[in-house]
Amino acid sequence: MxxxxxxxxxxxxxxxxxxxxxxxxxxxxxxxxxxxxxxxxxxxxxxxxxxxxxxxxxxxxxxxxxxxxxxxxxxxxxxxxxxxxxxxxxxxxxxVTRGQVLRTLVSIVLKGNPVGTKEGGVLDQVMHEVEIECFPKDLPAALEADVTSLKINQSLHLKDVVIPANVKVLDDLAKTVASVKGVKAEAVAPAEEAVAVAAPAEADKDAKAKK
Incomplete structure (x- = not known):
């Protein structure tokens, strides 16, 4: 050690x-x-x-x-x-006791640069740790989740994470670990809304000027 x-x-x-x-x-x-x-x-x-x-x-x-x-x-x-x-x-x-099963939380570490972030998306890690069960000798320092292939609006689930041999995950494998969210579309919407709000205000201003 x-x-x-x-x-x-x-x-x-x-x-x-x-x-x-x-x-x-x-x-x-x-x-x-x-x-x-x-x-x-x-x-x-x-x-x-x-x-x-x-x-x-x-x-x-x-x-x-x-x-x-x-x-x-x-x-x-x-x-x-x-x-x-x-x-x-x-x-x-x-x-801990050698030879006896241990139950503990282990961190999830994201690995790689998602394809979606190069297209303007943002990587969001939803799950940071997971409960596992194993013998002390098999205890991993962390679980690595490869997010390299994630595109915008795609997610990586717990079932997609490579789990070391002799380690049992005690959580729902359908849970989302990370996802890439698109932000460009979300950013445009408020801008368009602002223009729509501003337009009536300008029209009202012009009407008062004519009076």
Whole structure:
């Protein structure tokens, strides 16, 4: 496993609660919890290490968290952030078990430049993530949806996305993932309407001038 997907932590056995969390944050450490099949494990992360590696994490990135001599294979499920201070306040991890089916959300990434956008259309991504089921070893970082062949007013559906082997999609395959919408026709209509509205106004102005 890449070093960017590994974290070192210490076990948190005391000083719980909001006051304890604030004391940890002041010392550049982050309170965190590992949830899973057993009781939650409360841990403490090094703030610098976590923030430096966080950009490599995603909801489907398997992380190795070492706590003393024990290690946990986890997914990062959520985190709390103080935007004013640019500070991570708390992190939630979910422990996965090798050999057991995992159910999670995975991002959908669009690939390619649609034909329709070269003709004046606009690409609209309707679906950004989908729920899947697979073993941890088969967990994809993301699903790629190739939109290259989409023309104006055409759509790509979930059934058209290439799904890796051993991965099961748990959503409706008829759902639209992305589409290319035509905007030229829509832009002309308001302009024509504006002209139609302006015309009576000009006629009324001319009538008053003649009086």
């Amino acid at each position: 890449s070093d960017n997907k590994s974290l070192k932590a210490e076990l948190r056995t005391e000083d719980f609660g909001s006051a304890g969390a604030r004391r940890l944050l002041r010392t550049k450490r982050i309170p965190a919890v590992i949830y899973g099949k057993n009781e939650p494990v409360h841990i403490i992360l090094d703030s610098r290490e976590f923030t430096n590696k966080m950009r490599h994490f995603s909801e489907t990135a398997l992380l190795k968290i070492s706590v003393g001599k024990k290690s946990y294979e986890c997914l990062m499920k959520d985190y709390q952030e103080n935007l004013m201070r640019a500070e991570i306040k708390h992190v939630d991890f979910f422990e």
